[in-house]
Amino acid sequence: MNPDMILIRFGEFTMKGKNRDRFDKRMVEQVRRSLRSFVRAEITRTYGRIYITLNGEPYEEIAVKLKDIFGIATFSPIRKVANDLEAIRSAALEVMQALPSQPATFKVSTKRVEKQFPHDTQEMNHLVGGHVLRETPGLKVNVREPEVELRVEIQPEGTYVFSSVVQAAGGFPYGTNGKAMLLLSGGIDSPVAGYLAMRQGLEIEAVHFHSYPFTSDKAKEKVIDLVRRLSHYSGVPIKLHLVSFTDIQSALAQSGQDPLIITLMRRSMLRIAERIAEQVGAFGLVSGDSLGQVASQTLGSMNVIGRSAQLPLLRPLITMDKNEIIRIARQIDTFETSILPFEDCCTLFVPKSPSTNPNLAIVEQTEQAIAGLEDMITEAVSSVEVMRITPEVRSAVETAGEDSWF
């Protein structure tokens, strides 16, 4: 089938009453931005739906783009014909024949918005269904649990015929639920956490801690590449804050509290991330923690680490199985970059037996005993390097604290 149009259905946010208009508008913006190279495609918005009139643009290529737009729950390719019984019948047959495999059962569901049309919905179900049955040996009608529901919508401007429903990303349009700061390592988990936070409507900025010159330029490139991959889903550039962690890490390493070193590093990271978040108007922090994966991700460790920040710390992966995280990483195309073997700042200091249940009082005393830790944190925040990463172009350094993209 060569579809004439695409019907886009929104996700869960359609339930949100007066916020609905804001979400709808953002959704249309995202679709327009994503399809801007398809110059003949026309995008229209009516009553909680978006229609794309293809005008000869390729359906398959557009479908690939739509699947990645947050806020789109499902979409359907449509044949649009005149309000004429024979035209509707042949479009119905075409739609059925274009299914990837022939179903055993189907039913026709007609919706008649154009009341001037000569047949009512029941008649249309029979007239169209009968035609499809005659032309398709072996096919049967099942009105309760059909394998395929063939929809016929008779509108004043023409009739829409469609059956397939394609799953898209779901969630909320990017940036409609506020902004959060993603703590992005070079690993597998934090890009997935970022993706899931974005899918839930959060605009993100990313912060990465490096220990240059102990960590290499390649490690930095890797993180830039991960942000670039995430920006495919935002559709707009994402800011990456690169923080030098070398001095802080060295100071923490000299504290003599080897088993607590990871806890101490994570707490300083959270403090710095929180300060940057406040500067850029982000109301939450996002990390890739998953319960039980490593010593710093036991509940006891998370408790002591989490107490170093006041902002809500979101952990989208907290109860997820590693295989599930890897499956999403592959699906969103971050996995291959994440497994590149470049060192992360923290792996330079992994102790032999890290504490799985650190004591908050001892951790706080250790921090207080480190001369100048607070000043080092302030210095790290003020000398952050900010990059704006887009899917295609990477731009140069600029200053922090600009307005949100929305």
Ligand SMILES: Nc1ncnc2c1ncn2[C@@H]1O[C@H](COP(=O)(O)OP(=O)(O)OP(=O)(O)O)[C@@H](O)[C@H]1O
């Ligand atoms: N160098 C870093 N820069 C920014 N955030 C970091 C860094 N290292 C760790 N984090 C944050 O702390 C979380 C826990 O890190 P850790 O290395 O213990 O776990 P992980 O499960 O291996 O996560 P990941 O796969 O994201 O590295 C990460 O998911 C990330 O959010």
